[in-house]
Amino acid sequence: xxxxxxxxxxKIKELDGLGSLSPVAVELINIIDKPKTxxxxxxxxxxxxxxxxxxxxxxxxxxxxxxxxxxxxIEEAIHYLGLHxxxxxxxxLASRKFFSGSNNWAKSxxxxxAARKIANxxxxxxxxxxxxxxxxxxxxxxxxxxxxxx
Numbered sequence: 001x002x003x004x005x006x007x008x009x010x011k012i013k014e015l016d017g018l019g020s021l022s023p024v025a026v027e028l029i030n031i032i033d034k035p036k037t038x039x040x041x042x043x044x045x046x047x048x049x050x051x052x053x054x055x056x057x058x059x060x061x062x063x064x065x066x067x068x069x070x071x072x073x074i075e076e077a078i079h080y081l082g083l084h085x086x087x088x089x090x091x092x093l094a095s096r097k098f099f100s101g102s103n104n105w106a107k108s109x110x111x112x113x114a115a116r117k118i119a120n121x122x123x124x125x126x127x128x129x130x131x132x133x134x135x136x137x138x139x140x141x142x143x144x145x146x147x148x149x150x
Contacts, residue, residue, distance in 0.1 A: 024049035025090050032083045033127060042083065043074050055093055056081070064113075084130035088116070091134045095141060104140045112137035 021029070024045050031037045031045075046053055056077050061070050071077040078086055092112075096105065115136035119129035 021090070021094050022049050022052070025052060025094065028052075029087060029090060032087050039075075039078065039083075042086070043078055046074055046078065046086070052090065052093065056086070056089065059089055059092075082126065084126040088112075088130055088133050091137055095137050108137055108139050108141070111139050 028042065028045050031041065046056065053074065056074065057070065059065075060067060060077055060080065067080075071080050081089065092109070095108070112133050116129050116133040119132045124132070
């Protein structure tokens with residue numbers, strides 16, 4: 001029993017080398033739900049993270065949205081996505097790197113979008129829907145990380 005626990009502990013310790021979110025993304029996640037956060041603060045933070053900034057527009061141009069008119073500036077884009085939608089996008093981008101070379105990425109994205117759609121149809125609070133989306137997106141992540149570390 002002790003050997004199994006030591007093996008699990010060693011695998012968990014290896015996860016420290018997987019990388020992390022950008023400091024800007026971490027800050028955004030931390031302030032999105034704070035009631036006194038101003039949208040201008042969110043917009044200025046997104047502008048600081050060039051990868052996130054570019055991906056906001058790439059995401060909105062995707063077929064998943066089917067927009068007739070894609071927002072032309074970050075202010076419009078964030079207003080369209082909403083703060084919880086922006087948080088969902090941050091988690092989507094962060095989780096994608098863990099699924100590289102895996103067929104499970106498409107399945108996890110499908111599960112996440114389906115879970116959020118169900119949560120929205122149940123009229124759950126946007127924060128709860130976003131949390132459900134993030135949890136569903138991470139559906140296979142633990143298994144994949146442990147599998148890759150074997």
